[in-house]
Amino acid sequence: MKYYIKTFGCQMNVSDSERIAGFLEKPHLNPMPTGRQALLGKERRLFVPTKDINEADLVIFNTCGVRQMAEDRVYGQIHNIRKQEERSKNKGKRRIIILTGCLADRKDVQRRLKDKVDLFIPIDKFFKIENLKLIENCKLKIENLTQKKQSCDYLNIAPNYTNNDSAYVPIMTGCNNFCAYCVVPYARGREISRPVGDILKEIKNLAKKDCKEIILLGQNVNSYRFIDKNSSLPAGRQAPLKPKKIDFPKLLDSLAQSFPKINFKFLTSHPKDFSEELMKVIAKNKNISREIHLPIQAGSDKILKAMNRPYTQKHYLDLIKKAQKIIPDASFTTDVIVGFPGETQKDFQESLKVFKKVNFNEAYINKYSPRPGTAAYKLGDPITLDEKKRREKVLRKLVKTR
Numbered sequence: 001m002k003y004y005i006k007t008f009g010c011q012m013n014v015s016d017s018e019r020i021a022g023f024l025e026k027p028h029l030n031p032m033p034t035g036r037q038a039l040l041g042k043e044r045r046l047f048v049p050t051k052d053i054n055e056a057d058l059v060i061f062n063t064c065g066v067r068q069m070a071e072d073r074v075y076g077q078i079h080n081i082r083k084q085e086e087r088s089k090n091k092g093k094r095r096i097i098i099l100t101g102c103l104a105d106r107k108d109v110q111r112r113l114k115d116k117v118d119l120f121i122p123i124d125k126f127f128k129i130e131n132l133k134l135i136e137n138c139k140l141k142i143e144n145l146t147q148k149k150q151s152c153d154y155l156n157i158a159p160n161y162t163n164n165d166s167a168y169v170p171i172m173t174g175c176n177n178f179c180a181y182c183v184v185p186y187a188r189g190r191e192i193s194r195p196v197g198d199i200l201k202e203i204k205n206l207a208k209k210d211c212k213e214i215i216l217l218g219q220n221v222n223s224y225r226f227i228d229k230n231s232s233l234p235a236g237r238q239a240p241l242k243p244k245k246i247d248f249p250k251l252l253d254s255l256a257q258s259f260p261k262i263n264f265k266f267l268t269s270h271p272k273d274f275s276e277e278l279m280k281v282i283a284k285n286k287n288i289s290r291e292i293h294l295p296i297q298a299g300s301d302k303i304l305k306a307m308n309r310p311y312t313q314k315h316y317l318d319l320i321k322k323a324q325k326i327i328p329d330a331s332f333t334t335d336v337i338v339g340f341p342g343e344t345q346k347d348f349q350e351s352l353k354v355f356k357k358v359n360f361n362e363a364y365i366n367k368y369s370p371r372p373g374t375a376a377y378k379l380g381d382p383i384t385l386d387e388k389k390r391r392e393k394v395l396r397k398l399v400k401t402r
């Protein structure tokens, strides 16, 4: 059976797709949490990848709900697949379509695509598919797969890395921040940090393969927090005396020290959690990237407040100044939204001001689009697309000219 994965959105989705590929191709190798190896072991190489969607028997859409455009592309492509099947002479062949990622749990999406998609399944439940033959026979029942308990066990599925020299390693999933425009806390749930031991195991495997760069991933990597109950076990004792709290600076420092031949990057950070301790860890370790991605999202304090981003322009600029002092060769990239409801010309000028001051190496400039289920959705979309495009162009010029 041939499969094809279409991935939309951020690096987390790319990393999740690598795990889906690993799951489908090498199920016998995967460290499933509850002893499912025996069952999966019978199904070696049930699936092989294809680069041609037309050849695939199984098509997986790993979706993104952050922007309307990405969502529309999913609808369009699924619609085209089904249309093409109807037109085809070989009418008996209907591909199995699975939809996972950010849109999988949205009821309006499920209603809209119910006749076209065979299975809607959130990413952390994807790997609960116990019998892959059920996919082949198209006999999956979603009720059996959607236990509500959130988990990050799936991150331990051995991935098929797209690039063995530069690999994504997720260290956490979900988000607690509820920025007013963002679907992530609804789509991925609350923050869960991956156990240190699991992260180390994955990185050790990559080091053996001579991996040169690792990008640590999470919706908000710098709020990583894990309590390691085994870390301070004295020899021969059964119970830990004092569990060790490991936050992101400690994790990053120990990874950089343990794997000196690997360069580390991390994505993405929230300004409220970007600590001086983290800056010092970066400064101390030459194998941590000096390019820091720090999303500003808006320059105006009024808009930041409306976005539920708990910092001000001054706090952001002070952080940049402090980072430049502690890490003299630091450079910065950012994310910014133009046209958030209520963003006046005066507010936009504040974003411009930040761009002029910071000298960003790169900026991901997003035109606001209201997302169902988010707090900002009820504010509508009062700023025209033309005006958003104009603001985007103004900011873009500032990044490009540097």
Ligand code: SF4
Binding pocket: 175, 176, 177, 178, 179, 182, 183, 184, 185, 219, 220, 270
């Ligand atoms: S920090 Fe805000 S923008 Fe980033 S994932 Fe969390 S809610 Fe979304």
